[in-house]
Amino acid sequence: MQTLSAFGPDFPFAYDDWIKHPAGLGQIPAEMQGEKVAIIGAGASGIIAAFELMKMGLCPIIYESDKFGGRLRSATFEGTNGIVAELGGMRFPVSSRGFFHYHDLVGCRSEPFPNPLSGAAGSTVIDLEGETLFARKLDDLPALYREIATAYDAALAQHAAYPELREAIIARDAHRVKSLWNPLVAEWDERTFYDFVTRSDAFQALSFRHREVFGQVGFGTGGWDSDFPNSMLEILRVNLLGFDDDQRYVVGGVTNVLWRLWHATPACAYWREGTSLASLNGSATRSRATAISRKPGGAIVVTDQWGNEDDYAAVLATCQSHLLTTAMDVDEDLFEQKLWMALDRTRYMQAAKTFIMVDRPFWRDEDPVSGRPAMSMTLTDRLTRGTYFFDNGADQPGVICLSYSWMTDALKVLPLSAEKRVDLALKALKKVYPDVDIASHIRGKPLIVSWEADENFLGAFKGALPGHYRYNHRVYGHFMQDRLPEHQRGLFLAGDGVSWTPAWVEGAVQTGLNAVWGIMTHLGGTSSAANPGPGDLYPELGPIALKD
Template identity: 85%
Template sequence: MQRLTAFGPDFTFAYDDWITHPDGLGAIPADMRGEKVAIIGAGASGIVAAYELMKLGLRPVVYESDKFGGRLRSATFEGSDGVIAELGGMRFPTSSRGFYHYLDLVGCQTAPFPNPLTGAAGSTVIDLEGETLFARNLDELPGFYREIAEAYNSALSQHAGFADLQQAIIARDAEAVKALWNPLVSEWDERTFYDFVTHSKAFQALSFRHREVFGQVGFGTGGWDSDFPNSMLEILRVNLLGFDDDQKYVIGGVTNVLWRLWQAAPPCVHWPEGTSLASLNGGATRSRATGISRNGEGPLVVTDQWGNQDEYAAVLATCQSHLLTTAMDVDEDLFEQKLWMALDRTRYMQASKTFVMVDRPFWKDEDPVSGRPGMSMTLTDRLTRGTYFFDNGDDQPGVICLSYSWMTDSLKVLPLSPEKRVELALKALKKVYPGVDIASHIRGAPIAVSWEADENFLGAFKGALPGHYRYNHRIYGHFMQARMPGHQRGLFLAGDGVSWTPAWVEGAVQTGLNAVWGIMTHLGGKTSVSNPGPGDLYPEFGPIALPD
């Protein structure tokens, strides 16, 4: 049975087929085996790429500026036995088959994520303008909410040919996907998500209130008004690839996926049995990379924060693009100016989360009057925006994500301490649940994050504005280096911000694999005829080029 996967729509390549093919990803010349390749960033993209490059016989040297895992960051509550808060990626759609390949490979387990109106959440409370509604699924909400859901589905059908395009993605019919998607690129790149909603026939037949609530509550994972200024193409990709549906979380923390890859000892060319990324790196990552240069016409040089310099046959930078100018001294000649423009214009969205550990999953306690759970997954226009509950067992400490917010709502708490954020969240939730004393259940210290305030990120994830498709195209296609002048070759880019699907780990995995192909080819290697890689098929099935 065919199922929806992240196949395209901009580049219709089946990454999951490539990485599971029995003939492998390819081979490098014998005299290149053991060559050092620098990987800047120990996040999903960097570790996946390093893992595959190690299997090819190269020596990946991993640099990390702060915490291993990047934005797959599972923070443990102090004093607990492994109770975690997912500060970055926390919900992973099952259509992300590249990511799940590595998750399954290292034996991590998942469970359904408690998104609003799903069985995993159990129940949902929507609190808007002081009115509070309780529901276990969409059918239990007033008809007003079903009108919104139906209007958005109708808009996707009428203005984006949604059903036919998604079916072509499911069938992995590359030519059909491109024939349907490419015209949408020209039509919607310079138009916002809000423009799509307001100018659709379905929403024009409804009131402003419908559009307002759609922004507050949204679909799938919650409110989407923070994305209203973004290019509609960003949202279409999320819908088409099922990223807002059937999501799971990683039991024990998603950082474990990368830790296990770091420690895994797969069969490798050149390296002896038992070799792992950890052993090749002496058990620890290098320090922060602060410079990338080229030694004359020779190899690339990476400088770390302590002034240590090492030469490399290739370098993969997986950090946020703005760090290439703010945190690192990168030789300007390593990229053409049009690429520098694209890197600098990349726009990152703000995002914040506030978590507390509690003594037990008290929110499941039945209210004696209503017969409902004491608290539910909560969507609100109050400061908290989205509140999620994580049950580790009736006799185990639970976790509440008191607040998950974006953009302006995230900036409201930017200068505040975790404790102050908790106070404000409890005050807001008290309006929704006046009879529940959340504070009495809190244990230990809260954990909070504002990604825009972290010097190693300067933002949570990319949110392309109208007109940014051309910039994304330049960055994404940079792994195709055969036609570049020699002095620009060898430095590669990857990460979810390089991808067409920012904020989703599958984009990080796919761009990391693009870089694997690019580095392998740069060093004289090639893929098997029976298993062509992304660069082999990119000229035929790559993104459409819009005129400048």
Template identity: 75%
Template sequence: MTLPPLTAFGPDFTFAHDDWLAHPAGLGSVPKDVLGTEVAVIGAGAAGIVAAYELMKIGLKPVIYEAARFGGRLRSEVFDGTGFEGRAPVIAEMGGMRFPVSSAGFYHYLDLMGLETRAFPNPLTKAAGSTVVDLEGETIFARELSDLPRLYQEISDAYLRALDEGGAFTELQTAIRAKDAARVKSLWNPIVAAWDERTFYDFVTSSEAFQALSFRHREVFGQVGFGTGGWDSDFPNSMLEILRVNLLGFDDDQRYVVGGVESLLRRLWLAEPPCAHWSEGTSLASLHGGATRSRVTKISRKSTEGSLNICDQWGNEGAYDAVLVTCQSHLLTTAMDVDENLFAQPLWMALDRTRYMQAAKTFVMVDRPFWTDTDPQTGRPVMSMTLTDRITRGTYFFDNGPDQPAAICLSYSWMTDALKLLPLSDEKRVDLALKSLKKIYPNVDVARHIRGVPKCISWEADENFLGAFKGALPGHYRYNHRVYSHFMQQDMPPEQRGIFLAGDSVSWTPAWVEGAVQTGLNAVWGIVAHLGGASDPANPGPGDVYDVQGPVALEG
């Protein structure tokens, strides 16, 4: 029997955003006298652009504010000198770079904009070709899991058993595939109560499957892991966060966007879909005169039920009946002057307690995909996708074709490994990465192939992000519940209505763009409802079913 495809259905809020998007009735409508109303959208990342695109189609006028660079953490940087005369650009994906096919909402927009995806070169995948695992000075070459020592298969088997023991994994994933909301909730809600205050590491070490194995197994699991790499940076996180990643298939069947993922948001910006109210040929770009507004410095409200006032960095002010905030939550206290009474104090607590993961990437452009050259002594490629406990942690190769310039992500690291690089120059980061890789590949001179200047990033050093993505700690479920449910405003006091939240800070699945897409769509429903509109009865929206299918509330 062929199973239904796995999509990001729940498990906390069991609503099929992809089905809502695909329905011919659309996402809703607003009263005629509201058509053309301006709605402020703070942030031109995935959540902001998706929401603005859908609000425009409904007949509202999004006014997008962006503090720095269009695209948010979907940031595709093109190496200088490439992409000319029909040749493929050499891309460094500084933010999101691998997108699981279970992200059905995100892929809805990729397909709509006609973008091509290809298999991401994750370890032990056909796309990678080959993988080298370098751990404690021992280097192992493999093309698939069975090529690795038995210990690695034991780790993989143990983790799958642990997921079934402690997370009802097989049953839950079957219910998620079937989009059986009631069954998902009946299985997931008890897990929330049982695992909210326990870490990923606790889950691993307390499982019967891993207790039967050695510390060495847990150590290798943390350093090298499975799927996309090591998991030790996530060991302190709430196990609920890891379970969601596994249940929704976010660590499996990942693809990258040809030409750079940022191109999706740029195409949505320029797209001219059929819209209520707006004339044919209207786009987000045309509504903005070709450019977004500038950085927001203040959000205020003069009266209890009056419009919300936005002030940008140049002192320009605007009044809006609704505002969507998609930036990282910490910016509401570090970068903007926000009236405290716009949010309830428990919500402020949740926003301020959001914990962000550090992440660093180091990319270089090379003259050609030399890593595919054959080593005459071994008969293997001279280099492979590399997982290591050294400072580089993960090294990935991106091929534009034989004898064409290509890209190497020399290093992708998180948390402590990322912080080691924080004060260093780009050149020093490359130097450290090359020295690390030289110990794994002593006969390969990577430096002689490098062209141009490197591209590096530490997201925690960017004042407009202060971190790469949310990483919930044990006990954070209640905080996440508060911010996620904020689009449901019918029971809020008037002074707190009209300002909405979306994006990674709000999502149950941080670090995955599907969460930004889904929260952006939730906010679209909330804004439409706030302005007196509604979903089509034939296509109920997220707020229409939230009371029944929404996240479980924990006591206390």
């Protein structure tokens, strides 16, 4: 039975089939084997691309400005043996088959994520405008919530050919996906998520209160009002690809997927048995990349923060696009000006998380009168917005994500210390759970993140505004370099911000694999005829181009 995967919709290419095919991803000419290529950024896109390039016989040299893992950032609570807070990506939809290929390859384990109204959460509390509701499933909530869910399904069917598109994606019918999706691009690129909701017949028949609650509580993982100004195309992709459904978390921390790839010793075309990314890099990444330039002979030069220069046959930049102008001195001629425009117009959303470690999973304590747990996964209009609970076992400390917020809600805590953020969160949750003393259970030091305050990111993830499709098209398709002038070839881009699905790791995986094909081809290599790569099918199935 076929199941949903991240197959398109802009470019319906089966990446999971490509990376699993026995013929491999392709080969490079013998004279290029052992050639050095630079990878800027040790996140999901960079490490996975480096892993595949190593298997082809290239020598990926990895630059990292701060923490290995990028936004797959599992932070360990001090003094513990692997009790982690996922400061970056923490929810991984099962439709992300590319990511789970590597997750499974290195022997990681995942469990269902405790999203609202999910079996993993057990129970959910919704607290809006001072009214607190308890539910184990959607039917436990007032009719208004079911009306919202029904209205959104109806809006998708009315405006987005949703059932037909979902069926085509599940069936992996690439041409059917394109025929249904391409008209939606022109129709919805310049219109917002909020416009989509309010223009639907289903929501027009409901009240403003319905739209307000939809924004606060949303569907799947929680509230969506921070996405209301975004292009509706981004939301449609999330829905169509099942990114907001059936999610899992990686036991022990998602950074382990990348660490294990770093140390993995796969069979390689050129390197001796036992070669790993770690061994090729002397067991450590290079320092921050501060400049990218081209020599007269064609080699691309990467300079690190200590002034060390190295020549490379190709370079893959997986960092956030704004860092190419704010943190690095990149020769302007390496990209055409229309691509620079696209990179500069990329808009990143803010996000903040506050985690605490507690002595035990006390939230499971049952009230003898009501039979309810002491606390539940909580969605609220208060400062915390989303509160999640992670049970590591009765004999292990538990972890609470006290607050996960975006945009304006994230900016409210931006200048505050970890202790102040925890204090505000506890005060907010005290209004919801007046009889629970959370502070008495806290152990160790809180862990927090505000991605917009990190000089290596300047924001959490891309949030395309109306009219940004053309920019995304330029950036995403840049790995197809055969028509570029020589002086613009050899520098590639990847990362979830380059993808059509920002904030989801599958976009980082897929664009990293696009870059693998691009670098292989740039160095004279080819895919196997039995296993054509993304660039081989791009002319036929690539994203539709809108007129400038």
